[in-house]
Amino acid sequence: MNKLLELIEKAKNIAITGHVSPDGDCTGSTLALYNYITENFEDKQVRVCLEKPSMKFSYMKGFDLISEDPFLEADLLVSLDASDRERLGSRGVMLDTAKNSICIDHHITNTNFAGFNIVEDFRSSTCELLYTLLDYEKISVNTAVCLYTGIVHDSGVFKYQSTTRQTMEIAGALIDKGFDFTKIIDDTYFKKDFNAAKLLGLVLTNAKLEFNGQCCYGVLDYDTWTGYIDDKKKMDGIIDNLRNISGVEIALFMYESDKGEYKVSLRSINKNVSSIATALGGGGHIRAAGATVYGRADELLKNAILPMIKKELDG
Ligand code: 5GP
Ligand code: MN
Ligand code: MN
Known part of the structure; x- marks a missing residue:
């Protein structure tokens, strides 16, 4: 037994x-x-x-x-x-x-x-x-x-x-x-509320490509996502849509879960995003990981998250 x-x-x-x-x-x-x-x-x-x-x-x-x-x-x-x-x-x-x-x-x-x-x-x-x-x-x-x-x-x-x-x-x-x-x-x-589907559309419309198209990321602030949906769980799956863009090796989605607090999701095709999430105070699997970070999205991206993604892509 x-x-x-x-x-x-x-x-x-x-x-x-x-x-x-x-x-x-x-x-x-x-x-x-x-x-x-x-x-x-x-x-x-x-x-x-x-x-x-x-x-x-x-x-x-x-x-x-x-x-x-x-x-x-x-x-x-x-x-x-x-x-x-x-x-x-x-x-x-x-x-x-x-x-x-x-x-x-x-x-x-x-x-x-x-x-x-x-x-x-x-x-x-x-x-x-x-x-x-x-x-x-x-x-x-x-x-x-x-x-x-x-x-x-x-x-x-x-x-x-x-x-x-x-x-x-x-x-x-x-x-x-x-x-x-x-x-x-x-x-x-697979099924989504109509409003959750529209929010996905908004994320994709505003998504950015970095590092020769190898990284795609999307960000939502608190007021934006709460304007569409009543439950953060309805954003599940957004990250997969970013990962599914041709040429993307690492995808990143972050939303403001509370004022000044961001929930970060990372996905990869083959690279190790678990190490990035761990460095951010979170964890997960090689190809699917996450963390919670604090501060301003633009600064977190510029100073911490995107440099780590670049290092992993180059490594
Ligand atoms: P998701 O991006 O779907 O929230 O999480 C992807 C994977 O990373 C899941 O296996 C989840 O358990 C892990 N993960 C997400 N956020 C955290 C976190 O803050 N800490 C740790 N240790 N793991 C996380
Ligand atoms: Mn599991
Ligand atoms: Mn789980």
């Missing part, structure tokens, strides 16, 4: 958490484990402590029970899809209060911050890794839907380099459980 199942067997009160601004992989992996435990282990108390994910993920069972508050009485804390303690936000305190903690993750920048750590950075997604720790016969359709969503999102619908034969085989084994996978991909990956 693996360490995750061994710790679950021993615990009575279990808290499941993941990173701030939960994405498809984080929401999928936390709710997959929630469903797996509640359906297969009698008399365990399980809570999912997580920032509220986008409503587009509300079809996953257990979504309505997600609570932002830490659960301080847990015997076991399971952290999914988070690379370091800071990424847990205010829920990081559970690392101190829980008797045991285990981190399941696939970020190359993972700091092994929990009591036990299962980190496999070659995995497409935390959902793929989590699947390998579970018993297939005990995976219900509810759990399968969650795992499939995470794999689809973090692999860019099976497109990123992190996708392997095993990723495909696992996705295949999951769809055997029987659910509408086309709808999951359409509704959560």
